[in-house]
Amino acid sequence: MTDRDDLDMLAAEFVLGTLDARERASVAMRRHSEPDLEALIVAWEQRLGPLAEEVVPVAPTPGLYKRIEQKINALEEKQARSTHDDNDRVISLHKRLRRWQWSTALASASAMMLMAVLIFQPTQEQGPQSFVAVFQENDQQPAFMLSVDLTNRQMHIRPVTAEPMQGKSYQLWIKADSLGPNPRSVGVLNENLKLDRTALRSYDPELLKEATFGISVEPEGGSPTGQPTGPAIHGYLYPTLDGESGQQL
Amino acid sequence: MPEPFSSSTTHRAGSGPDLPPLPASATELGHLLQRVATGDRSAFAKVYEATVPKLLGTVLRILNNRGWAEEVVHDVYIKIWQKAGQFDAGKASPITWMVTIARNSAIDELRKQPARGRAPEEELEQVLSTEPNAQSRLEDQQTVNRLNLCLEELEKDRRDMVRMAYLNGWSRVDLATHFDQPVNTIKTWLHRALKQLKGCLSP
Numbered sequence: 001m002t003d004r005d006d007l008d009m010l011a012a013e014f015v016l017g018t019l020d021a022r023e024r025a026s027v028a029m030r031r032h033s034e035p036d037l038e039a040l041i042v043a044w045e046q047r048l049g050p051l052a053e054e055v056v057p058v059a060p061t062p063g064l065y066k067r068i069e070q071k072i073n074a075l076e077e078k079q080a081r082s083t084h085d086d087n088d089r090v091i092s093l094h095k096r097l098r099r100w101q102w103s104t105a106l107a108s109a110s111a112m113m114l115m116a117v118l119i120f121q122p123t124q125e126q127g128p129q130s131f132v133a134v135f136q137e138n139d140q141q142p143a144f145m146l147s148v149d150l151t152n153r154q155m156h157i158r159p160v161t162a163e164p165m166q167g168k169s170y171q172l173w174i175k176a177d178s179l180g181p182n183p184r185s186v187g188v189l190n191e192n193l194k195l196d197r198t199a200l201r202s203y204d205p206e207l208l209k210e211a212t213f214g215i216s217v218e219p220e221g222g223s224p225t226g227q228p229t230g231p232a233i234h235g236y237l238y239p240t241l242d243g244e245s246g247q248q249l
Numbered sequence: 250m251p252e253p254f255s256s257s258t259t260h261r262a263g264s265g266p267d268l269p270p271l272p273a274s275a276t277e278l279g280h281l282l283q284r285v286a287t288g289d290r291s292a293f294a295k296v297y298e299a300t301v302p303k304l305l306g307t308v309l310r311i312l313n314n315r316g317w318a319e320e321v322v323h324d325v326y327i328k329i330w331q332k333a334g335q336f337d338a339g340k341a342s343p344i345t346w347m348v349t350i351a352r353n354s355a356i357d358e359l360r361k362q363p364a365r366g367r368a369p370e371e372e373l374e375q376v377l378s379t380e381p382n383a384q385s386r387l388e389d390q391q392t393v394n395r396l397n398l399c400l401e402e403l404e405k406d407r408r409d410m411v412r413m414a415y416l417n418g419w420s421r422v423d424l425a426t427h428f429d430q431p432v433n434t435i436k437t438w439l440h441r442a443l444k445q446l447k448g449c450l451s452p
Contacts, residue, residue: 012443016414017311017352018421021360028353042340047450049345050393051415052352057302058309064319065297068326069290075327 011040015048131208134160135215144193144215146172150205159193171218173228174203176211183214188222278343279336286334293330300344301326304351311355311418317365321358325351352418359418399449407442410435 014027135144143162173183216228284292309318413419425432
């Protein structure tokens with residue numbers, strides 16, 4: 001008997017239902033990562049499916065649908081609440097962030113003031129992979145907002161109160177432990193204060209979640225040294241739900 | 250291998266004039282599932298109406314306990330609500346997709362709590378007395394007939410094993426007890442029966 005036959009019989013018994021709990025759980029797990037196994041299972045479901053024809057239909061008790069609907073309502077409320085909780089987490093992260101930004105970041109890079117970053121991680125496993133960082137100037141108004149979608153590694157930076165400056169450029173930096181002690185340039189914002197949406201594409205999503213971002217003011221065209229040289233704007237966390245510009249935390 | 254479920258909407262006439270009308274054709278159910286995937290509650294209610302007797306019948310036959318079966322069917326419809334977007338009409342008919350979710354859930358529950366509410370020997374008469382398929386309501390009659398012909402070609406014990414397992418959720422161990430054979434022998438018999446079925450069903 002070949003391995004292929006063994007796999008086919010495993011699929012057949014999974015569909016037939018004769019495996020024990022442990023074997024069933026193992027096949028249920030494996031089918032997600034083994035397309036061959038998945039295809040064999042689907043083929044057996046097609047072969048044996050007509051057997052279900054002889055099942056005699058049974059009317060449910062009248063309250064069953066209502067219970068199902070109530071459960072769906074409860075699940076949807078829970079989901080809405082957990083989105084709200086995420087926003088609370090963003091706010092609580094803020095304190096930790098501020099402490100951090102003035103110690104670690106400043107200590108490691110002399111000429112620059114890397115500002116902060118944010119980025120929050122949704123608690124829902126299947127939740128959105130969207131993160132937002134707000135860059136604050138003078139602790140007053142947000143200067144820029146950066147949103148990052150980890151699923152397709154697209155980023156979008158938009159100025160809030162920041163204005164183009166004559167003879168100067170804004171430059172976006174990323175800093176993460178795995179990238180070494182120094183910030184790395186993500187790119188120089190153009191005259192409309194925009195940056196290519198794919199500028200973060202080469203970074204691993206896990207790294208992006210941990211990374212710190214900063215925006216510094218540089219000579220026109222970007223830093224001549226490869227490191228931030230000018231004053232930096234610092235970051236601040238904002239909720240994403242009612243997170244339009246200008247809301248003070 | 251041909252798509253066995255692809256024409257299930259077109260064979261209603263072949264089911265005979267005596268049968269009650271289909272609750273919903275496969276095509277209608279497929280469209281309803283697409284709406285369910287977008288969060289459409291009224292489509293979900295229609296899917297439920299059309300399919301719950303079949304799914305409850307499927308689960309009840311495996312679990313043999315009404316209250317337990319309704320608990321499982323409850324969870325099955327939650328899964329259908331959540332996974333409707335994964336339904337792929339190219340892989341299965343809507344009813345087959347839903348019955349598969351129901352059977353998998355029922356068998357998983359039964360394997361977790363084998364002692365809850367069932368008495369395999371008492372079911373036996375029902376299994377053996379049911380003629381292999383009387384009616385076709387939600388599936389293509391030709392596909393059903395084809396499987397039945399192939400089942401008829403199996404030795405009686407092998408045919409009974411396949412039906413007891415598929416319809417009543419019997420495990421290898423349950424079958425070994427009933428046939429008074431070692432579990433490994435049952436496994437060998439099952440594999441032979443399944444291969445023979447596969448060969449018979451292949452074009």
